[in-house]
Amino acid sequence: MIDGVKVIPLRRIPDERGTIYHVLRADAPHFAGFGEAYVSKIYPDIIKGWHIHKTMCLNYAVISGMVKLVLYDSRPNSSTKGELMELFIGDDNYCLVQIPPGVVNGQKGMPPEPALLINVATQAHTPGEMQRIDPFSPDIPYKWDVVHS
Numbered sequence: 001m002i003d004g005v006k007v008i009p010l011r012r013i014p015d016e017r018g019t020i021y022h023v024l025r026a027d028a029p030h031f032a033g034f035g036e037a038y039v040s041k042i043y044p045d046i047i048k049g050w051h052i053h054k055t056m057c058l059n060y061a062v063i064s065g066m067v068k069l070v071l072y073d074s075r076p077n078s079s080t081k082g083e084l085m086e087l088f089i090g091d092d093n094y095c096l097v098q099i100p101p102g103v104v105n106g107q108k109g110m111p112p113e114p115a116l117l118i119n120v121a122t123q124a125h126t127p128g129e130m131q132r133i134d135p136f137s138p139d140i141p142y143k144w145d146v147v148h149s
Contacts, residue, residue: 071105
């Protein structure tokens with residue numbers, strides 16, 4: 001685990017009309033504020049990342065499909081600096097992943113269909129708050145290849 005990252009199981013409530021997908025409530029103990037919410041569509045086998053936010057906390061949940069979410073702790077004073085964390089979230093593991101500022105993150109869509117990732121961020125996006133890093137940068141010790149074991 002990376003210090004400050006939280007993985008919170010979420011509820012899906014199905015009935016004959018459809019399904020409610022819980023994501024985040026203002027009265028939850030892990031609620032850290034609201035800035036904006038958006039949905040990102042991720043195509044199968046496509047990598048979105050790396051991203052690093054300076055001050056924004058991210059709250060990711062995948063409401064359709066599956067995503068490989070990879071985190072890397074690049075914070076200089078963190079007790080888990082240099083640690084990697086790999087999670088598979090979505091249909092098979094419905095949860096909220098809370099990512100603190102300074103933790104690098106990237107996502108890869110898992111086949112067969114596109115995934116829909118919702119982010120309830122603690123701040124509205126502003127230019128310069130986020131830094132993009134090449135997904136194949138040698139500065140982050142991770143390979144996006146499929147592992148057959």
